[in-house]
Amino acid sequence: MNERNVRLDELAQWLRPMSEGIEWFDDLVAEDQSDVRRAAREASPDRMGGG
Template sequence: MSERDVLLAEFAQGLRPMSECIEWFDGLGQAEQSEVLPDLGNLAAADVSEITRAMKRRLKKIQYRPDLVDGCIAATGHVRICFR
């Protein structure tokens, strides 16, 4: 995850003040701002149902990525056991 992704996630979760977000965005060059704008739009949601739809869609994608699930489990120090 890039530093920009981490910052955007922190701004979206309210972990950093909005004034810092604005200052960071204003400090970017025009080309960088153009790259960041779509990401900012992806973080904004109109209402709870839109957030719910987005989460379901993203969780569905994770379902088909066992390597991603394994990596998350491994990061916790646990081992995944498959019963098939």
């Protein structure tokens, strides 16, 4: 698991404050923000048939 996915996982589990996640995301360049959004969508329970 890469660093980005670890951070997303920690944010999803509320192991990091959301304010830290927002700051991290805002500091990313546009292409990386797009990659993060894509990874978050792919990991969402709706895509796995849950929720």
